[in-house]
Amino acid sequence: MEQMMHPSNLAFFALAIAFVVRIRNAIRVPTARHTWLASGVGAVALLCCGTLISIPVLDGWLGGTNFLSLLQNVAAAVAFWLVAQAVVTQGHYPLHKLFRWPLYVGVFSFVIPFFLIERGATTQDFMLERSDQLAGFLYSCLYLALIAGICVYLIAKIWRSGAQSFATMHLGGAFVSVGCVLQILALASICFNWLPEGVSRPVYTFALTSFSGGVVLMAGNMAGLALLRLRSTSRVKHSIKSVESILRRKDLEVPARPAMTTTWLNGETALNHLYRSVIAVNDHVQADGSSLNNDEKKRVERASHLVSRKMFTKPRKARARLPRWELNIIEWAAKGSKSN
Secondary structure, three states: OOOOOOOOHHHHHHHHHHHHHHHHHHHHHHHHHHHHHHHHHHHHHOOOOOOOOOOHHHHHHHHOOHHHHHHHHHHHHHHHHHHHHHHHHOOOOOOOHHHOOOOOHHHHHHHHHHHHOOOOOOOOOOOHOOOOHHHHHHHHHHHHHHHHHHHHHHHHHHHHHOOOOEEEEEEHHHHHHHHHHHHHHHHHHHHHOOOOOHHHHHHHHHHHHHHHHHHHHHHHHHHHHHHHHHHHHHHHHHHHHHHHHHHHHOOOOOOOOOOHHEEEEHHHHHHHHHHHHHHHHHHHHHHOOOOOOOOHHHHHHHHHHHHHHOOOOOOOOOOOOOOOHHHHHHHHHHHHHHHH
């Protein structure tokens, strides 16, 4: 039970839930594929941590020469990148256009040093155990720098948008960034003998805890949003059936549904159909003077409230109050993204 509650396992299950819940939506709605793919790739990266299946077993499948570490880091980099791009673009960019040159440069920058490391047999923590080699330090440092850069970029975009639904992801990104910086310092201390190993290893352990905690927060945010969207879609579909049943009972024409394509499964189109159905009921009541019974009134009122809240209420934007040092980093990252 204690092993199942490990942070890596919690994050894995959260991403796995997000991946499974959104399969149907991702197949039919292109804009949902960004976070869906990010959750799947992130789950693969977390599976490589060795808390569910041991590292010797996983690495043995890849030849037993620590290729598991490379697979995990590449998958993690791609997952963080997809999450950041999904938040920035809100799913309006085709998926293939999100894989841009900064990701390629960042991944290749740490892949090349990996093949220069004397890897040896499978180790439990490859980055820590091989940090005494310069190539090993470069491999870990460049990977962690890429993750930290993506997270700072993500934090900047979330803060500027003021989206409250990503508040936990914002906090998780901050934990991951701090963890990456501390891991780099600890590994540099080991590589260049700056501090005794008895000091460097506890710092590395603390940094790894911060990194893992941030990943758990980000994964939880993604899983929570997936479940909320599933619940929201179900409520809209239930309201549509409810209002349509009233129209049929009154022998009224039911507004034609769009074809069962990707457009119908899009939340906005479903809301438009619900909106037309509610108007049809209200027009009938006003034109014919017929009344609805209490149950029908409640159903129409619930549908009207749902349409009003989702279609006509602007989301609030409230910037969180952040520490000055984090604000400075965000401003710097935002200026850099504008210049690009």
